[in-house]
Amino acid sequence: MSGRDGGAMRLLDRLRAICLALPEVTERPSHGSPTWFVRGKSVFVTLHADGHHDNDFAHLWCAAPPGAQGELIAADPGRFFRPPYVGGRGWLGVRLDGTVDWSEIDELCRDAYREIAPKRLVASLDAAPDAPA
DSSP: OOSOOHHHHHHHHHHHHHHHTSTTEEEEEETTEEEEEETTTEEEEEEETTOBTTBOSOEEEEOOOTTHHHHHHHHOTTTEEOOTTTGGGTOEEEEOSSOOOHHHHHHHHHHHHHHHSOHHHHHHHHHSTTOOO
């Protein structure tokens, strides 16, 4: 995040809190952007707070369940998009430059985690007392 302005930092802080609350998640930069990994090796969310390539707006990329990318883009193409590189694998791009529904972002990040994490970690997430129904 080259801008490091207050808005970008707020996005990072909110997304960091969501992702690091998940079992065995770590954060480190990947290609210059804050990225969250399961067990330090498998990416499930990347934040591009200053934009990336032709998408010159704050957004994240996240793994998504099969079919979710197409459904979400069709339902709200102003908010969801197919990101470059990982879009062909079903990943989802989510705009963060307008009003952000943080409950929805939390759900999308948890879904991304479930797609990438080993079954044992997903089971521990789902067994947690604060796990969403």
